[in-house]
Amino acid sequence: MKKSFLILFLVFVAWSSGAQIIINRDPEIKKMVEEISRERIEQNVRKLASFYTRHNMSEQNDAVKGIGAAWNWIKSEMEKSIPESDGRLKVELIDYTVGGRGQRITQETKLKNVIATLKGTDPGDDRIILISAHLDSRAALDNDNTSFAPGANDDGSGVAAILELIRIMSARKFSATIVFMTVSGEEHGLFGAKYMAAKAKEEKWNIVAMLNNDMIGNSASSETLLNDNMRVRVFSEGIPAYETEQMTASRKYTSGENDSRSRQLARYIKETGERYVEQMIVTLVYRNDRFGRGGDHTPFCQAGFTAVRVCEYNENYERTHKVPAIINGIQEGDLPEYVDYEYVRKNAGVDLATMANLALAPFEPVNCGIVVTGLTNKTTIKWETPATGVKPAGYYILMRETFQPLWEKKIFVTGNEVTIAYSKDNYFFGIQSVDVNGHESIAVFPGQTRRSPN
Numbered sequence: 001m002k003k004s005f006l007i008l009f010l011v012f013v014a015w016s017s018g019a020q021i022i023i024n025r026d027p028e029i030k031k032m033v034e035e036i037s038r039e040r041i042e043q044n045v046r047k048l049a050s051f052y053t054r055h056n057m058s059e060q061n062d063a064v065k066g067i068g069a070a071w072n073w074i075k076s077e078m079e080k081s082i083p084e085s086d087g088r089l090k091v092e093l094i095d096y097t098v099g100g101r102g103q104r105i106t107q108e109t110k111l112k113n114v115i116a117t118l119k120g121t122d123p124g125d126d127r128i129i130l131i132s133a134h135l136d137s138r139a140a141l142d143n144d145n146t147s148f149a150p151g152a153n154d155d156g157s158g159v160a161a162i163l164e165l166i167r168i169m170s171a172r173k174f175s176a177t178i179v180f181m182t183v184s185g186e187e188h189g190l191f192g193a194k195y196m197a198a199k200a201k202e203e204k205w206n207i208v209a210m211l212n213n214d215m216i217g218n219s220a221s222s223e224t225l226l227n228d229n230m231r232v233r234v235f236s237e238g239i240p241a242y243e244t245e246q247m248t249a250s251r252k253y254t255s256g257e258n259d260s261r262s263r264q265l266a267r268y269i270k271e272t273g274e275r276y277v278e279q280m281i282v283t284l285v286y287r288n289d290r291f292g293r294g295g296d297h298t299p300f301c302q303a304g305f306t307a308v309r310v311c312e313y314n315e316n317y318e319r320t321h322k323v324p325a326i327i328n329g330i331q332e333g334d335l336p337e338y339v340d341y342e343y344v345r346k347n348a349g350v351d352l353a354t355m356a357n358l359a360l361a362p363f364e365p366v367n368c369g370i371v372v373t374g375l376t377n378k379t380t381i382k383w384e385t386p387a388t389g390v391k392p393a394g395y396y397i398l399m400r401e402t403f404q405p406l407w408e409k410k411i412f413v414t415g416n417e418v419t420i421a422y423s424k425d426n427y428f429f430g431i432q433s434v435d436v437n438g439h440e441s442i443a444v445f446p447g448q449t450r451r452s453p454n
């Protein structure tokens, strides 16, 4: 116990000095990250490509070809981890119906999502951490359901990473529940994710984080010929797609337009991912997604959940959504031989570290507020201890100057109130719960308060 508190103290010293960062890793999370196998990821990607096409209107009843063979194989791979989980892992196919005359999917089609749920060990912990990738692929034309569409990177890389995470994480225990989601319907309008977001909203899932992994295996750009497998993007919305009137008012009052919950998650991924994965920089992109492109996190944002997209830094447009062929001496198409498997391994590590750290962490502090009554050059912040989950050993007060994109200082405190000698007018603040082993919750951006919340 004493030793752990000492570790927290050292973290504070390091961050406040600004000169050095002490990296403290949970040995168990470190071990899990090291277990991620590049070879297995490659095998998974090659297997997914072997279904020839995973187009949403492709064959569903062939044993080796088409989207049906793909979702059956994914399900059977996920099920291999059930014994290791002592029965906590549940795998299911979830059906939904899309399409019809005049629509992008031209006739009514029943599609399936494959979902694996690793139940949390604490019955009082209802948090869900969700990771997603899409299992469908496409060729150049929307309705070309017969051409070779290997979809190795888009999004075989994301699905392969998820299968590897299930294998490793199912053998471990986490307080919160982890949902591993592979969805269909993405390439024709995010249908599988829309269905899941609506279901989650309807069933009131307490999703604290959703990580959409879509294209995490290409490290070389077309045209500009960049090569970099040390950098991954996390896209996050600024002003949330979903806001109540009260949320809008609070955002305007606190100037919180760069502090949405999704953005706090993005900052969390950067801090945690870089803590555990060596030779990796998580680059935060302060927009929801790329221009003219969609992703499965978006329906979750629209439903009011905290969701981001994890995506390669460099894209290759000769390989995306193209039928494999050699055109003007250039090999087009999304083939397995062009996936950088070491890069996928590292990106899967960023995911794993983030999810594990969060699933072991306490709940976020509640009713967080900055006291705005009275004129003072100091700042008083108050919050309440979360009622459920792991008991926090304390809290980190995060701060940064208002023009800075990332948190700059981290101060460890105990209790439910702190006054520090920095003016609330000149800084943004955040609050994280932290347990005795250093697992942090996502930061909460405090609202204004005129009274003690206690």
Ligand SMILES: [Zn+2]
Residues within 6 Å of the ligand: 134, 154, 155, 186, 214, 215
């Ligand atoms: Zn995709």
